[in-house]
Amino acid sequence: PIPAASNFIRAIVDRDLTEEKYAEKKWAGTPGDAMHHASGQTDFAKIRTRFPPEPNGYLHIGHAKSVFLNFGLARDYGGICHMRFDDTNPEKESQEYVDSITEMVRWLGFDWDNTRPDGSKEDNLYFASDYFDFMYAAAEALIQRGQAYVDAQSADEMRINRGTLTEPGKNSPFRDRSIEENLRIFREMRDGKHADGSMVLRAKIDMASPNINMRDPAIYRIRRAHHHNTGDKWCIYPMYTFAHPIEDALETITHSICTLEFEDQRPFYDWLMDNLADAGMINKPVPYQYEFARLNLTYVVLSKRKLIQLVEEKHVTGWDDPRLPTLAGARRRGYAPEGFKLFTDRIGVSKADSWIEYSILEDCMREVLNESAPRKIGVLDPIKLVIDNYPEGQDEDCYAPNHPQKPDLGKRVVKLSKELWIEREDFMEEPSKGYFRLFPGNMVRLRYGYVVKCLSCEKDAAGNVTTVHCEYLPDTKSGTPGADSVKVKGNIHWVSANHAYTTEIRLYDRLFKDPHPGSGDKDFLEDINPNSVKVITAQLEQSAQEAQPGDSYQFERHGYFVADRKDSVAGKPVFNRTVTLKDNWQK
Ligand code: ATP
Ligand code: MG
Ligand code: MG
Numbered sequence: 001p002i003p004a005a006s007n008f009i010r011a012i013v014d015r016d017l018t019e020e021k022y023a024e025k026k027w028a029g030t031p032g033d034a035m036h037h038a039s040g041q042t043d044f045a046k047i048r049t050r051f052p053p054e055p056n057g058y059l060h061i062g063h064a065k066s067v068f069l070n071f072g073l074a075r076d077y078g079g080i081c082h083m084r085f086d087d088t089n090p091e092k093e094s095q096e097y098v099d100s101i102t103e104m105v106r107w108l109g110f111d112w113d114n115t116r117p118d119g120s121k122e123d124n125l126y127f128a129s130d131y132f133d134f135m136y137a138a139a140e141a142l143i144q145r146g147q148a149y150v151d152a153q154s155a156d157e158m159r160i161n162r163g164t165l166t167e168p169g170k171n172s173p174f175r176d177r178s179i180e181e182n183l184r185i186f187r188e189m190r191d192g193k194h195a196d197g198s199m200v201l202r203a204k205i206d207m208a209s210p211n212i213n214m215r216d217p218a219i220y221r222i223r224r225a226h227h228h229n230t231g232d233k234w235c236i237y238p239m240y241t242f243a244h245p246i247e248d249a250l251e252t253i254t255h256s257i258c259t260l261e262f263e264d265q266r267p268f269y270d271w272l273m274d275n276l277a278d279a280g281m282i283n284k285p286v287p288y289q290y291e292f293a294r295l296n297l298t299y300v301v302l303s304k305r306k307l308i309q310l311v312e313e314k315h316v317t318g319w320d321d322p323r324l325p326t327l328a329g330a331r332r333r334g335y336a337p338e339g340f341k342l343f344t345d346r347i348g349v350s351k352a353d354s355w356i357e358y359s360i361l362e363d364c365m366r367e368v369l370n371e372s373a374p375r376k377i378g379v380l381d382p383i384k385l386v387i388d389n390y391p392e393g394q395d396e397d398c399y400a401p402n403h404p405q406k407p408d409l410g411k412r413v414v415k416l417s418k419e420l421w422i423e424r425e426d427f428m429e430e431p432s433k434g435y436f437r438l439f440p441g442n443m444v445r446l447r448y449g450y451v452v453k454c455l456s457c458e459k460d461a462a463g464n465v466t467t468v469h470c471e472y473l474p475d476t477k478s479g480t481p482g483a484d485s486v487k488v489k490g491n492i493h494w495v496s497a498n499h500a501y502t503t504e505i506r507l508y509d510r511l512f513k514d515p516h517p518g519s520g521d522k523d524f525l526e527d528i529n530p531n532s533v534k535v536i537t538a539q540l541e542q543s544a545q546e547a548q549p550g551d552s553y554q555f556e557r558h559g560y561f562v563a564d565r566k567d568s569v570a571g572k573p574v575f576n577r578t579v580t581l582k583d584n585w586q587k
Contacts (some may be wrong), residue, residue: 007349008291009069013077021285022047022254045114047079047254051105052086052128052247055097055228057304058319058326059104059362061340062295068344069292070257082251083112084126088243090227098228100319104327108337113172128247129229135238135246136190139220141279143182148219149175150185152199161207162215164447169207169215189222192235196222200535202244205271213264215270217241245269248287249276256287259294260353266291292349298515300325301524315528316511321564322576323511323532333508334552334562336372339365344428358510362579369552369560369578374402377414377447377493378540378555378575380505382421384467385438385448385494387452390418393497398448398480400541414541416449419497421539424491427468429457429470436489438468444490447556451476453485493556501545504574505561507534538575547573557581 003502016022036178049070053063055554074081087093102125133494142148151158151174162170177185186201188194198519201220209215213521219242224235238246245268248256256269266289274285295302302325310324315513318328322333330340343364347356377400395417402409422438429437438444438454452470475482510534518524540555547553547563555561559580563573 005133005260008351009070009073009257009292009349009537011253012132012290014072015558016254017077019566025248029222038557043568044548045078045080047077048082048252049074049079049255049257050082050084050126050248050251050253052084053101054086054089055101056089056092057097057308058100058328060302060304060327061297061325061330062302062308063104064108064306064327064340065344065347065349066257066259067105067110069349071105072153072344073255073257079254080114080122080124081110081112082126082253084247084251085128086240086247087127087227088130088238088240090223090225090237093228094430096229096564100328104331107327107331108340116349121315124251126247126251128231128243129227131243131247131250132230132238134250134424135243136280136433138246138276139158139238139242140183141185141202142203142219143179145180145275145279147204147275148201149177149182149202149204150189150199151175151202151216151218154584155197158218159199162212164208165212169212171207172202172216175204175207175216178247180530186220189220189236190234193222194222196224196235198222202274203522204460205268209356211264213241213268217268217304224300240266241265241273245272245287245289245390246276246282248289249273249282252283253287253435254285256289258289258291258558260291260351261294262289262292269402291351293351293353295347296353296355297325297358298362299354299510299512299517301512301517303391306390306518306524309525313525315525322506322564323508330508331550332371332562332565333576334560334565335365336368336552338372339368342368355516364584365579366560369554371405372407373554375400375404376507376541376553376555377451377495378544378561379421379493379495379500380507380536380538380555380558381424381497382539383423383424383465385420385427386467386469387472388455388469389419389471392418394418395481395498400448412543414448414543415496415499416446417496417498420446420494421497421500422468422494424465425455426456426490427465427505429465436491438470438490442490443473443486444492445478445488446472447491447493448480449494450474452487495539495541499542500539501542502537502539503544503572505536505538505577506564507536507577509534510531540575544575545571545573547575549573554579 051070071081085488091260100315114122151172161170200218205214209217214564220236222236269289276282277284281525318326320332320511343361395415397413398416399411400414401411443453452472455469457465458467509532512527514527549563549565549568552562562573564576567574
């Protein structure tokens with residue numbers, strides 16, 4: 001595996017640490033510090049990053065990339081990563097999303113409870129909405145400096161007067177209001193004297209800037225909406241572009257890492273930081289924004305809007321449907337946090353957008369599960385195998401290694417008896433060329449058991465094979481001196497019919513049949529794979545019944561399976577297929 005080595009963001013952090021850019025950063029001193037840290041000590045953290053989801057949906061695999069990047073940087077550089085909810089947009093946010101997000105970040109292996117050198121605790125869980133008072137004060141400060149004004153143009157007028165990439169914008173007729181008038185009207189906005197959408201507060205920068213984001217961006221809007229944290233206290237809310245830099249500054253973030261689509265916002269980020277520092281509202285050094293390419297993964301959609309649509313229109317069973325690329329779905333599917341770590345290390349962090357093949361993620365999960373998952377035997381498409389010369393009513397112990405590469409994990413007993421379940425595809429009445437498994441006259445090894453010779457088969461009225469007959473060679477049991485006395489090419493798995501645990505298994509396939517769902521003129525829903533799940537009844541070895549919800553196994557020759565954490569009841573687990581094995585087992 002490629003180590004989590006260098007990427008351009010790490011190079012930036014290395015540079016900043018070498019230059020001791022943040023050596024003098026203090027806890028106390030800014031209003032923001034006072035809001036959170038009373039201690040006044042010098043910051044022990046070398047760098048501070050943050051993971052700032054908006055609680056308007058469940059986290060997906062793209063977020064995992066950001067989690068590993070931000071929390072990973074902090075961990076590797078002796079820094080701290082803040083868990084921050086960017087909850088400045090009340091209509092679409094809720095506590096349910098907050099809860100699921102914290103649960104998933106913890107599941108990925110990260111925490112925001114940090115212990116300072118003096119032993120005291122620092123809980124770095126933050127809500128942007130806790131800063132609404134400060135943000136409001138920052139907006140007034142800009143007004144006082146002549147750098148913000150209340151604009152009462154209609155939304156259409158504002159859009160038209162913003163100009164285009166080739167045409168400069170036009171100044172608003174409200175741009176030259178006096179400071180006193182702006183202050184008075186902005187306070188009226190706050191006090192609920194004006195209708196939703198009737199006016200906005202805009203930063204006063206440059207309507208002719210080649211960067212459209214610098215043409216007097218809106219920073220506050222009127223919106224009578226109930227907020228999950230602040231209730232009905234506010235009827236005006238800050239815009240994301242105004243709120244986010246302030247959140248970073250108040251938390252003394254050093255490296256504010258976001259996706260590429262915010263690159264054009266960076267000049268405003270810097271403008272705001274410089275001016276608020278100048279106004280004495282925040283401390284220097286101010287945070288800086290760095291952009292990286294977001295994850296685009298084939299065969300899935302990574303947009304909260306589309307994920308919400310899939311859930312609400314019931315194309316899937318819920319946010320944690322194992323076919324969804326949500327982290328809740330991935331966990332239920334049996335994907336492992338370590339697999340996501342390997343994946344993010346492998347794909348790296350770059351400044352150019354690209355598509356990553358879904359199979360790379362699957363390979364990472366296979367690699368991790370191959371290491372960690374104990375082995376079990378399961379027959380997914382069962383037919384009977386009867387050992388004609390094995391005594392009726394008798395059984396015996398066979399020993400199967402729990403993990404072939406980890407002998408210290410020991411072996412478990414699997415019972416052998418006269419009637420077994422085997423895979424339908426392990427028998428052919430008339431073998432094709434190169435087929436080494438069961439056919440009349442051929443010998444195979446029953447893995448961990450005996451060599452058997454195939455005799456005949458029985459079929460139902462439709463001509464489907466129901467039962468295969470064989471006889472066993474008593475001296476050939478695996479692990480005994482006679483095991484190698486007879487050489488065979490085929491080696492098949494089996495489960496004793498009397499001892500089997502019969503249960504439901506869900507075989508998942510991709511949710512979309514197109515690598516780029518919705519590409520061209522299609523609606524992404526048209527690309528849904530109609531066969532993305534198949535539910536079967538399988539015969540598993542007895543010990544599989546002890547699986548606890550969330551336990552992962554390799555079912556030999558088939559792949560990795562997890563006991564479903566929702567539908568399993570005590571002593572009756574049902575399983576989800578996480579990912580198949582590479583098709584490299586011996587036929
Ligand atoms: P969406 O586009 O799905 O709505 P978002 O960017 O609005 O996602 P946020 O809740 O704001 O979602 O995301 C939190 C963090 O996760 C942000 O810093 C964002 O850059 C990052 N992030 C979101 N999607 C991806 C992705 N596909 N790849 C990498 N990082 C992502
Ligand atoms: Mg966002
Ligand atoms: Mg979004």
